[in-house]
Amino acid sequence: MIHFRALAAAAALLCLTSPISTASAENGEVNVYTYRETKLIQPLFDAFTKDTGIKVNVVSASSGLEQRIKAEGANSPADVLLTVDIGRIDEAVQVGVTQPIKSEVIDKIVPAQYRDPDGHWAGISMRARVIYASKDRVKQDAITYEELADPKWKGKICIRSGQHIYNNGLFAAYAARYGEAKTEEWLRGVKANLAQKPSGGDRETARDVAAGKCDIGIGNTYYWALMMNNDPDKKAWAEATRVILPTFEGGGTHVNLSGVLLAKHAPNKANAVKLIEWLAGERAQQMYADTNYEYPVRAGVAINPTIAGYGKLNADPLPISKISANRKAASTLVDKVGFDN
Numbered sequence: 001m002i003h004f005r006a007l008a009a010a011a012a013l014l015c016l017t018s019p020i021s022t023a024s025a026e027n028g029e030v031n032v033y034t035y036r037e038t039k040l041i042q043p044l045f046d047a048f049t050k051d052t053g054i055k056v057n058v059v060s061a062s063s064g065l066e067q068r069i070k071a072e073g074a075n076s077p078a079d080v081l082l083t084v085d086i087g088r089i090d091e092a093v094q095v096g097v098t099q100p101i102k103s104e105v106i107d108k109i110v111p112a113q114y115r116d117p118d119g120h121w122a123g124i125s126m127r128a129r130v131i132y133a134s135k136d137r138v139k140q141d142a143i144t145y146e147e148l149a150d151p152k153w154k155g156k157i158c159i160r161s162g163q164h165i166y167n168n169g170l171f172a173a174y175a176a177r178y179g180e181a182k183t184e185e186w187l188r189g190v191k192a193n194l195a196q197k198p199s200g201g202d203r204e205t206a207r208d209v210a211a212g213k214c215d216i217g218i219g220n221t222y223y224w225a226l227m228m229n230n231d232p233d234k235k236a237w238a239e240a241t242r243v244i245l246p247t248f249e250g251g252g253t254h255v256n257l258s259g260v261l262l263a264k265h266a267p268n269k270a271n272a273v274k275l276i277e278w279l280a281g282e283r284a285q286q287m288y289a290d291t292n293y294e295y296p297v298r299a300g301v302a303i304n305p306t307i308a309g310y311g312k313l314n315a316d317p318l319p320i321s322k323i324s325a326n327r328k329a330a331s332t333l334v335d336k337v338g339f340d341n
């Protein structure tokens with residue numbers, strides 16, 4: 001649910017956020033930099049403080065947090081970075097502002113496919129990249145990602161930019177599975193099926209399916225739930241569509257992560273690891289996933305009823321780190337096939 005905005009807007013937001021001074025960073029506190037909206041996650045931090053007595057200081061922004069941590073250098077008060085999508089998680093690691101979490105609790109609770117093999121990040125919850133299908137015009141109940149390139153969908157698919165991180169993750173998953181040549185062929189096929197030039201966000205994709213511009217759209221699981229339950233203006237877009245969980249042939253549904261990273265110079269490292277471990281706990285998992293309409297990463301935690309209503313998620317078992325390694329190739333291919341043109 002985090003979207004790119006102009007750096008100027010982010011800078012303005014950062015100025016409004018009460019600054020964390022290194023002087024305030026002492027035992028009994030933990031400093032969280034987050035791309036998740038404060039109003040959504042504050043109840044979670046309040047519960048953490050109640051459980052542990054550790055105060056949580058929050059810096060919230062819509063972009064630029066890794067750069068801020070980098071600029072703050074060894075004096076950065078940042079302990080924990082909360083972010084969404086493997087694209088942003090990967091960027092934080094690449095820019096060099098993280099360190100391994102090293103937690104047996106995390107290693108035990110978070111499945112290996114949703115953790116960095118080097119320990120720099122761990123998934124807290126998951127979202128799937130799925131199909132918003134027209135209730136009126138789409139009869140089938142199952143679909144594969146491969147099938148999106150089938151000419152039977154010619155002129156019937158809507159999707160946002162192929163360079164957006166959500167699509168980059170999906171296309172990278174395709175490339176990790178099939179290699180670049182097959183991915184290029186598939187992307188050409190999908191592009192040939194588009195009803196219109198890639199545009200808007202996932203909600204607008206649902207809007208366009210509802211308006212009859214296309215029969216199927218590609219979007220994330222939580223947007224549909226947000227439109228259906230939390231946004232009266234957009235409820236009709238959800239009502240005109242239904243979510244189909246697509247799978248790779250012989251595989252599962254592509255999922256992406258909402259994740260957590262430990263800052264390289266975390267001044268409250270022990271508390272940071274406590275918070276990260278606490279986020280993997282049963283109650284936190286329930287709160288976090290429910291608040292954001294995501295899938296809990298911890299097994300056995302109840303899934304929000306709207307999300308559960310999509311059907312049973314059979315997540316693709318490919319490790320997120322392997323998908324991440326194909327992000328650049330996927331981006332290059334999107335340009336090569338002129339996906340967004």
Ligand SMILES: [Fe+2]
Nearest residue numbers: 001002003220
């Ligand atoms: Fe989003």
